Amino acid sequence: MAIAPRSSRQYAQLIIDTPFADESQVLLDKCPPEWRATVELIVASHERRVAEHVRQKEKLRPKQRIALPELGIYTSVDAVRGNPVIAARSIADIRAALKPTKEVR
Numbered sequence: 001m002a003i004a005p006r007s008s009r010q011y012a013q014l015i016i017d018t019p020f021a022d023e024s025q026v027l028l029d030k031c032p033p034e035w036r037a038t039v040e041l042i043v044a045s046h047e048r049r050v051a052e053h054v055r056q057k058e059k060l061r062p063k064q065r066i067a068l069p070e071l072g073i074y075t076s077v078d079a080v081r082g083n084p085v086i087a088a089r090s091i092a093d094i095r096a097a098l099k100p101t102k103e104v105r
Helices: 008-017 021-029 036-060 084-098
Strands: none
Touching (some): 008 021, 008 036, 021 036
């Protein structure tokens, strides 16, 4: 504490501004007895306002959507037996879909 607080409100603000709960508890324990009730009320009021603010912000937060993977539409290929042209075209389509980086023979 660089400057000693001169009122209960200044002391409560000092407790509110501390970043850690254990430090604020130590300051609250060191509070002068004549200010203690007022300081506790001010700190409790601040904590209620912060909690209400957080609740309001949570209401405004967009709901999380679970991103499901998009699946392609499966189309079955009509099997035509004994036609080498269609078989060659089907194999070429499969190779094009796989996009090999190296030719395999």
